[in-house]
Every structure is written in C-alpha cells, then in structure tokens.
Amino acid sequence: MRIVVDLNRCQGYGQCVFLAPGVFELQGEEALMYDPGPDRSQRVPVLRAAAACPVQAIRVEHGHSLPPTQPSPGPGEEGRGGRGRR
C-alpha cells in the first residue's frame, strides 16, 4: 500500500511509532523516518496509526479503511486543523 506523511504537520507525537512500529520510526525526537510503501500485512496497523495521529498528518491511498470493528478513522484529512489550513 502507499502512504505519505505531511511532515510539516507532524510534530513528533509518536503515536504512529507505537501503533505501527514496523513502518514508522523516530530518529531522535522529531525526525520521523517511515516506509512509504509498507507491505499489505501492515495495513491495519497503518490505518490505526493514520486514525490516531493527533495532527492527521498520515495520508493513505484511497479505498483503504479500517474494518467496522476497529475504531473509526474520525474526521477525514480535511476535517482537522493543520498548518496553513486553519
């Protein structure tokens, strides 16, 4: 699957690192290194990370959504404030 992180929005909260440790990694305190093309086996962890990101910085290819039993992804990427988009 394909993902991209808006690193202008990212403030290093690290929720993604806890939820999808195979995909997201913090180098130091704020430098987020991530795999932009994670394996499909990482799908649910990645979607959870995208949903949990406090600044909604993780964009996932359209067509992917968490199964109904999972927590809802919340407002879409346009739904919350981000830098330059208040």
Add this chain to the structure above:
Amino acid sequence: MSIRTGRDEAFRTSGRVVIVGASLAGLHAAETLRREGFRGRLTLVGDEPDEPYDRPPLSKQVLAGRCPPESTALPHACALDAEWRLGTPAIGLDRAGRRVRLAGGEEIPFDRLLIATGTRARPWPNPAEAALAGVVALRGRDDTRRLRQELAAGPRRVLVIGAGFTGSEVASVGRELGLPVTVAERAASPLAGALGGAIGAVAARLQREHGVDLRCGVTVTSLEGDARGHVRRAYLDDGSALDADVAVVALGTLRNTEWLRDSGLGAGPRGVACDAGCRVFDMYGIVTDDVFAAGDVARSPHPLFGFEFLALEHWSNAVEQAEVAAHNLLSAESERRPYLHVPTFWSFQFGVGIESAGVPALGEDVVVVQGSTDDRRFVALYGHQGRTVAAVTFDQSKWLDFYLEQIETAAPFPPRYRTVDQPAQRRVVPADFPDPAVPSHGPMVIRTGHSPTERAWTLVPARG
C-alpha cells in the same frame, strides 16, 4: 452564491485539461479537479517514466537503505481517471492552437492548462567531469539508485558539494552509514542561504559533532577521474586537493521552463510568473485566462511579504498551490481564491528535525526566543522592519503553529510576549544572509523581485 454559466458547466462536464508535470503538484492538482467535480478529459504529462512519487524520502530513508526507491509512489486520494503521458517531456506550447507538444511528436489539445514542471538539479558545470562515474546530482529516483550503489561500494570518502538542505541531508546519511564525509560550501556556514549565517553556525556545529569534515568558504574547482572514468579527486580553490570516490553535486535547482521559451508566456530562469490566483502572465505582463501554474516552477506575488514575487521550493507549496490553481482553473471568476499559504518546510539531518514557517531570507535580524542553540533545541524568529517574518525550530516543531499565527498577523519584532523556556537574555543579532548577488546553493525561497516578467518586451513591427 454565483450562477454558473452554461459555458462553465459544459467545461466541467466535457472540457479538456492538460497538466504538464506529473509530480507532487501535478498529482494534487489532478485530485483537486476530480474532487471538485471535473468530469472531462484529464491528461498528465511527465518527463520521468514513473507515476508521481514523493521526493523528500529520497535523500533520507531511501538513501539510507531503509526502503527502496520504488516505495515512494504517492498515494492517490481519489480515483483520477486520467490519461498519462509518462516518460515524454513537453517540448512546446502553442497557445493560439491550444496544444502541448510532446517529445515524441504527439500534440495534446486542451481547453485549460496547468503548468507544474518543477525544477531539476543544477548539474556540475563541467560536462566532462559531470559524466564521471561517482558524480551524482540528487533529484529523482534514478539519481538515488546510483548514489545508493556508490555509497554501498564503500568509498574512501564522500564529497558533498554544497551544504543546502539536500547536501546536508546526504552528508547526514553518509555519516549514518559510517562513511568519511567532506562537505564543501561556498558560504560561511551550511544552510546559509535558507537560514542565514547566525543559525547556519548551529548547523555547522551539528555537522562537525557528527564527524563531518566541513569546509566553508571554499569552492570546488574541478573533479578528476581515474583510468576507469570514475571520480577519484577534487580540487578546491584554497589550493587543497581531496581524494574522494563519490562527489554529490548539491548546488540547488534550475526551473524547467525551457519548453515554454517560444510560448509567449512570462517564463524564464526564475520560473513562470503568475498572479495571486495562479493565473500565468504572458511576456508582456498580461494575465492569461486559461493557463495556470503551481509548485516549484511558479512564482507569484505574496500579500504577506510586500507582494514580492516568490518561488517556493517546498513540499507544502506544491500541495497547497496546486489545490488553489486547480480550484481556480475550474471556477467562475467570482469563486476564485487567492494563494495565501505561509511557506513551511522541514529537514531531518543528524537526528535533528529542522522546521520553518514564513520566509527567513527576508529577515535582517534573528533572535532565539525559546531554548538554546547550545542544546540544539530552540525557536528562532526572524524580523524585517519591525515585523516577525519567519520562525525556525530545531526539535521544537510543536511551537511552530503559534509562530505561524504571529507571522500571519505581522506581529512586532522583536517579540514582546513571554515564552516558555525563555533564554535569560534575548539577544537580537544580524541574521547574516549571504549577499543575494553572489551565487548560492539554493535558498529554497527565491525572491524574484516585483516584476511579473523579467523578459523585457520588444516591439516587432508587422511585416508587409
């Protein structure tokens, strides 16, 4: 609420849009068009064979070998239903006939055009030396593949020419891989063009602490190859020579505007001039109706910065400007929006996250308002004529939104409010940007003056 005319509606249903440039800005423009209801024919033209991919990881996690170059394909936010012409650069624009000419001879007709051809890496000036194996200018996936191979071959030393953001990030990865790295920079410090010499000095300490052999105030004058045609030595203008098996050319960028040379548009080495709504000017400074521009290649007047024409080589600029350009391309005049985005960017190097909002290069003075440069954790503000025009953070990005508001509201400089983690003394010092007349390694925000088009016009008398 405005009334859409029949003409607008017909365009939305069955019009033809061509986007030239299939990278971040082109993709976001295409997504915006579809999301806002454009159902006509959409064509994306790109000079690279790949569909749109993300470039920032190339000088970071991809170069470090954490993920392959192919993994950086950008996610699509919606179905694009687009026709792709990839690996075929546009070579000309016929405005009267409303056609884009491609390298293979194909001509693509359009009703409205969006120019997002971006920039390319400035090549090493000597073509014979640039052709040596081991000499790499980093911009695309192929460059990253080649550089990755060179780094994996265990070079005796990596020479990075130019300490802008790309050069500094490559140096950081080189050290992470345990390779000896020398950085040669013409200015007095790394990142001087983007952040000024005062904050650049902090970046210099960061590099040296991580074992980089940093040499500032020097120019690499020539590269020498061995019998196999592989680079082996570099000569510097201080008379020294340096053995290196890899030379990374990080000398900033050139704007991809050559294909517009005969189009009559206000396009040149500084970019494609457009108005605050991304409509492109022609070479006489007259705004066009149906040609728009976005991303690295565009330069437009910014209301927050004295309406100076700025070209912004930032990820966020490509995204946000493409959305405004696509919206305006699709909208009736009364529904168009100005592009008011405050520039932001980030860089990760030597384990530190550097972020910025505003235009540091406009600042004459700089003051640290939170933290300390000794700890590599601080917020610095830049001032211009008593206004706050930019903020730069090292490992303090959580504060940037606050300062972005200060910049947007033209807050006084130096600031009078108290801050968390305030230094005992706020010392305002010169920001120390290099003389703009001296060639630099790419400040990323290019001040291009007030003129919508730098091409002086000439009157050509009609024949006969």
